[in-house]
Amino acid sequence: MTAETAEQYMESLAAEDEQLAKVRQSIREAGMRDISVATGYGRLLTLLVRMSGASSVLEIGALGGYSGICLARGLGDGGRLVSLELRPEYAELAKRNLTEAGFGGKVEYRVGEALTSLERVAEEGLTFDFFFIDADKGNYLSYLEWAIRLARPGAVIVGDNTLMRGRTLNPAEQGGSVTRMREFNRMIVQDPRLEGALLPAYDGLAIARVKETK
Numbered sequence: 469m470t471a472e473t474a475e476q477y478m479e480s481l482a483a484e485d486e487q488l489a490k491v492r493q494s495i496r497e498a499g500m501r502d503i504s505v506a507t508g509y510g511r512l513l514t515l516l517v518r519m520s521g522a523s524s525v526l527e528i529g530a531l532g533g534y535s536g537i538c539l540a541r542g543l544g545d546g547g548r549l550v551s552l553e554l555r556p557e558y559a560e561l562a563k564r565n566l567t568e569a570g571f572g573g574k575v576e577y578r579v580g581e582a583l584t585s586l587e588r589v590a591e592e593g594l595t596f597d598f599f600f601i602d603a604d605k606g607n608y609l610s611y612l613e614w615a616i617r618l619a620r621p622g623a624v625i626v627g628d629n630t631l632m633r634g635r636t637l638n639p640a641e642q643g644g645s646v647t648r649m650r651e652f653n654r655m656i657v658q659d660p661r662l663e664g665a666l667l668p669a670y671d672g673l674a675i676a677r678v679k680e681t682k
């Protein structure tokens with residue numbers, strides 16, 4: 469087989485497993501658009517959670533639980549995932565899929581506007597050592613500020629879809645969400661509170677570490 473893209477080449481070596489393929493199928497069967505994280509980045513999420521030793525993960529944007537499973541797979545015993553999702557039916561599907569995958573006891577879904585849930589989480593005094601930002605793109609900058617605020621020292625922040633299907637790179641695109649995504653990307657690599665990098669494969673992934681001196 470000849471791979472057409474670097475992503476396809478990578479996926480030919482590390483194909484999606486049955487559990488994750490079932491999640492994509494459940495999303496399609498529910499009549500939802502499968503905008504789950506790309507296969508290669510899902511694999512990377514598991515690796516990053518495991519390598520960072522994170523025990524407390526916050527996800528913004530659950531959909532059907534694909535990335536939730538990838539994040540939960542990286543957690544050790546006693547690890548916890550809090551996932552914020554706008555739509556109750558999506559949170560229900562995600563919970564079902566995580567339960568089927570054996571992670572039901574590790575995850576808590578909070579339904580509603582993520583910005584409201586984040587305020588609640590802060591009021592409760594919760595902090596996290598890993599964040600996955602993957603909801604509405606127009607709020608990425610606010611989500612990044614919240615992540616820095618709720619971060620334990622050395623926490624990891626990951627954001628998906630940072631290229632916005634090429635719109636981020638196109639200077640003719642000057643809409644609010646693209647402009648804010650450019651600022652998000654700039655902060656990931658230049659904000660003095662962070663050390664970060666941008667991965668250009670698939671639709672772009674941002675990875676940063678929150679400095680101890682934030």
Ligand SMILES: C[S@@+](CC[C@H](N)C(=O)[O-])C[C@H]1O[C@@H](n2cnc3c(N)ncnc32)[C@H](O)[C@@H]1O
Binds near residue numbers: 581583
């Ligand atoms: C790209 S999908 C998430 C995919 C998921 N992280 C995965 O890879 O399996 C984006 C999700 O964010 C949710 N969302 C959009 N706007 C939101 C908001 N303001 N607050 C909370 N969730 C939101 C959507 O309902 C959708 O489920």
